[in-house]
Amino acid sequence: MSPEEYASRYLNLRALLEDFSICDVSIDRYLNAGAIYSADAKTRAKAPERAKRAQAAYSKIMSAIAAELKTRKGVPLTFMLGGMYLERMGIKRCFDGKGSPGEIRDVLWLASRFGHTSWEKAQSYCYSNLGLDCNGFVGNYCGLVPDNLDTILFDKNPRKSFDDIECGDIIIFYKTLPKSPKPNCSHVAVVGENPSVSGNTLDFTIVQSSGSEVGLNTTSGHRWTLKRDKSGAVYSEDTSSERRYRFFAAGPAKRGPR
Numbered sequence: 001m002s003p004e005e006y007a008s009r010y011l012n013l014r015a016l017l018e019d020f021s022i023c024d025v026s027i028d029r030y031l032n033a034g035a036i037y038s039a040d041a042k043t044r045a046k047a048p049e050r051a052k053r054a055q056a057a058y059s060k061i062m063s064a065i066a067a068e069l070k071t072r073k074g075v076p077l078t079f080m081l082g083g084m085y086l087e088r089m090g091i092k093r094c095f096d097g098k099g100s101p102g103e104i105r106d107v108l109w110l111a112s113r114f115g116h117t118s119w120e121k122a123q124s125y126c127y128s129n130l131g132l133d134c135n136g137f138v139g140n141y142c143g144l145v146p147d148n149l150d151t152i153l154f155d156k157n158p159r160k161s162f163d164d165i166e167c168g169d170i171i172i173f174y175k176t177l178p179k180s181p182k183p184n185c186s187h188v189a190v191v192g193e194n195p196s197v198s199g200n201t202l203d204f205t206i207v208q209s210s211g212s213e214v215g216l217n218t219t220s221g222h223r224w225t226l227k228r229d230k231s232g233a234v235y236s237e238d239t240s241s242e243r244r245y246r247f248f249a250a251g252p253a254k255r256g257p258r
Helices: 003-011 041-045 049-069 088-096 101-113 122-129 134-141
Strands: 013-016 022-025 078-081 084-087 170-174 185-191 196-198 201-210 215-228 234-237 245-249
Touching (some): 003 013, 003 101, 003 134, 003 201, 003 215, 013 101, 049 088, 049 101, 049 122, 084 088, 084 101, 088 101, 134 185
Antiparallel strands (some): 013 022, 078 084, 170 185, 170 245, 185 201, 196 201, 201 215, 234 245
C-alpha cells in the first residue's frame, strides 16, 4: 500500500456508531500530546489547547467505560463492551495523535455509545479531539505501534545511493549535522508514489502530518538536490528551514500498515 493510499484511510474514514448509523469523517488535524506527559510543569502548562482538549475527552471516555464495566480499579488493558473487544492503549493512542484507522473507529463507536458524539457531530468531535502527529502517521504506516517511537528511531537502513530512494522511504529531518537525537531530530515524513531521480535531483511527493495548523497532507512537486554525508548517507539540505537536513532511509522493518 502506498503512503497516499494509507493517508486516504484517515482522510476518508468510515465508522459504525452505536445506533448503527455510519459516519464519514476526515482525520486531518495535527495532534501531538507530548507536552502533556512532560515531567516539567512549565512544559505541561504550554501544551497546545488541542492536546488538552483531547486528554479531557480521553478522561471522559475512560470514566464512562469504567462506570459501565463497574470497575473500581480502572479500565483493564483489554475488555469487552457491547460485544466489542477493545484495548485501553488503542483508545489512548487516538487522543495522543497515534491512533490507527481501526482504533479511531473504535473510539467513535465508544463516543457515540456514551453520548459524547452522534452522526451529526462526529466530524466536529474528530476536529476537537483526534488527530495525528508526524511519527503517529509514519509509525502506523510502517506497521509499528507508535506509542513511544521517537523520530530518530525511523533513521534505520539509510539510503546510500540516490537511485535507491523509493516510495515508502522515510524522510528524517534534522536541525544540525552531525545527526543527533531530539530536539535536533524534529520531524519524519514518507516518500510518496513514483519518485524520480535524475543525476542528483529528486522529484517526488511527500506524505506527512505536519505543523500545528496543517495536519495530514500530501504535497507533490517537490524537487530536492541530493548529497551524501561522510558516511555515504543520502540527504538534502534546505538552508531556509530550521529543519535543515533531510535524510532518506528505508526505515525499520515494515510490517504492513496498521
